[in-house]
Amino acid sequence: MKRFRTSASAFTLAASTALSVVGATLPAFANDKLVELSQSEENWPMTGKSYKAQNYSKATQINTENVKNLRPAWAFSTGVLHGHEGTPLVIGDRMYVHAAFPNPTFALDLNEPGKILWQHKPKQAPTARAVACCDVVNRGLAYWPGDGKTPSLILKTQLDGHIVALNADTGEEFWKMENSDIKVGSTLTIAPYVIKDTVLVGSSGAELGVRGYVTAYDVKTGAQKWRAYATGPDEDIKLAKDFNMANPHYGQKGLGTNKTWEGDAWKIGGGTNWGWYAFDPDTNLFYYGSGNPAPWNETMRPGDNKWTMTIWGRDIDTGEAKFGYQKTPHDEWDYAGVNVMMLSEQEDKTGKMRKLLTHPDRNGIVYTLDREDGTLVSADKLDDTVNWVKQVDLKTGIPVRDPEFATRMDHKATEICPSAMGYHNQGHDSYDPEKKLFFMGINHICMDWEPFQLPYRAGQFFVGATLWMYPGPKGDRQNYEGLGQIKAYNAISGKYAWEKMEKFSVWGGTLATAGDLVFYGTLDGFIKARNSKTGELLWKYRLPSGVIGHPMTYTHKGTQYVAIYYGVGGWPGVGLVFDLNDPTAGLGAVGAFKNLANYTQMGGGVQVFALNGKNPYDDVNIGEWTGKAN
């Protein structure tokens, strides 16, 4: 197939050198209360704890010495059977809990854990269920602290495409907006993200003729501030004047339409974003990844398909993109790169202190970029078994492909690693700034991909592929185990401090703490703690169901707790959830995870742990009947 390669115009580069580059960013908004809240170990006010999305806690009460004494403190069932992704929020005395479709939200009292202060149970059109492609998950909530005039709010998304603001004290709907229209196949599974007085929300449904976008709403009113698309004309994509000025070879203006797409295909080109965000108050940029191009079959969309599969840095106030780096031009494998962006400040190899973002991509590469201008700092394989790409050329940013593992017509590619599920999917990972290590949950799954075309009468045809997924080379292909890994990675040296195999994928992500611990859940239903320096397994506990969310920790009244959602599902659980047997169903996920049903079954909730199970009910009078109120 013909490939479109575009390069920046020399003119643009020359014309823009007159402007000064980076460094001159304005100081942070001093009064962003969310920053303040996230600095306390008593709160977990957003999906990744802080704007840096590090899933890192400085709490040390639970540590390598005593983690063996971690015991269940209390638990709460959401009443929802389907997959539970994401993590609960904790602000002060409350925990906010979300769940898969039908998307109930609960505010729980941490002084009487499990007691429901309020609950929000939306009525949604049942059609939303049919539209969602892979289980009916939801990735979480956002919190806005209020400003004295407008009450504090909990922001949620519903599968039917709505974003809803709830009064955080009462659970009443404060405002509600339609962000995605399920009538045109667009659903919402992403967690909304609050930055200052703006709430961001992405979109899902790339396969359904949707053109992906991220939208900013006024958190107080729900009024739309701006919307930026992944494909289309520059004004729709919202490119800043100096877009990619530091890296013109990434491509600059005019690439979102027919230069990298056939005809008007960009109008239905996908590039939705349903993963995670991060924000840097200094650069005023937020970071996220746009997903795969559509349609699924690559032969139908020649070209680079910009700007799908892109790491974006956009100004939160204007929505304008300062940089965009496309990781997988012309995706052939469904490597939707919506993965987590973790922010850190580290010295690069030359000893220069830099502001970085690190992004373990579905395509099996973990990218680290300078988050001020998008410059590539490192791009390493998540595992040495990644083979579709030989390496990423750091100078050009282009992945050097191995044609043997392409998915072109008339070629049976065997053992493509990673599989369409990616070596890293939606898991929210963690970063320990003391150790300078990223802790990443990995899928160790490869695939065979044999495209075929079937003609039918009157010039009709169907292009498909026979797809099989199975454990990667380090797993056990006889027994379909060894489907996951957990790894500690240094983004500067490119080295792995340690790595361990897992029976199943570590789908949900990790939590790191200053107690030298890394926590994570497994699909087969364990929460585990390892020594974050050595990887040594120190503790585990069997949960009621498999895990696809990420753990969090909070300290309440002097006790450190660790909390995690259980509730198997999502893409890896699609066979189990929908009772599918054809191994090629779910794009091969049913085959890869055929043994999962022997380890766990559906059922969702939150499980909370503390040392020796300490919890408010240790005082047996808490929550007891104290007589009729007068």
Place this chain on the structure above:
Amino acid sequence: MTFSSSKPAHSALLGAAILALALASGAARAVETLKVCASKIEAPYSTAKADGLENRIAKIVAKAMDREVDYVWFDKAAIFLVRDGLDKKLCDVVFGVDADDERVLATKPYFRTGYVYVTKASGGPELGSSWKDVETSNATKFAVRFSTPAELILKAAGKYEENVSYGLSLVNFEDKRNRYTQVAADRLVSEVANGDADASIAFASDVARFVKASQTPLKMTMLDDSFTPADGPKIPLHFDQAIGVRKDDAKLATALDEALVKAAPEIEKALADEGVPTLKPNS
């Protein structure tokens, strides 16, 4: 894969009688059968009740050959029949292949028809017989099947992207990644009848039965076979329909060709009953 072999109900009595006779004599010649690969879900051509157009034609052809139809049923769409039935020698003939389908040895065509506009008999959009009328007419919503020349017409006319969501709604947004998902033929028609689509562009024999049965009067207008998009080769809109056999099964093809000549009047009647507008054979 699931499939089963059974004789249509109407010949069950006869079949039973023959079977009884065969058992009684112990050595009598069994009636020769025509093993037809058939989908249970390909209305209006083939249905589980064997009341589709091709089920009827199969019976006519088999009769002309002095044989009986022996269906090998598939739960999947007919697009899979050659790969999963014929090539695996589970059955011997596939009705309704394009005469130039390279995977099979095709018989002489037994009819020819083409893509039509389906519109309301009165009050519908102005569509002539050219594909370009899609571009110039004020009609915006078109019901078409995926990956067909009809879809290519929408693309060439610049009306594809705005129709994508609507088209997917006709299959309830079912995930299409690597799955054969197709708009039901009757839906192409009912969408026009109920006014949700301005028009449908469909292969005539896909929709004729439903157009004929529609409560709201509808009409079919045959498109000219003159569709050449700006950036590509000519896309045919008229097609010869033939019976496909395995490439090494010339003997069966010859027998079928002979039968088709004999059965022509009855096939013509079946097509007329169905309401299919036929074209002169492409010789």
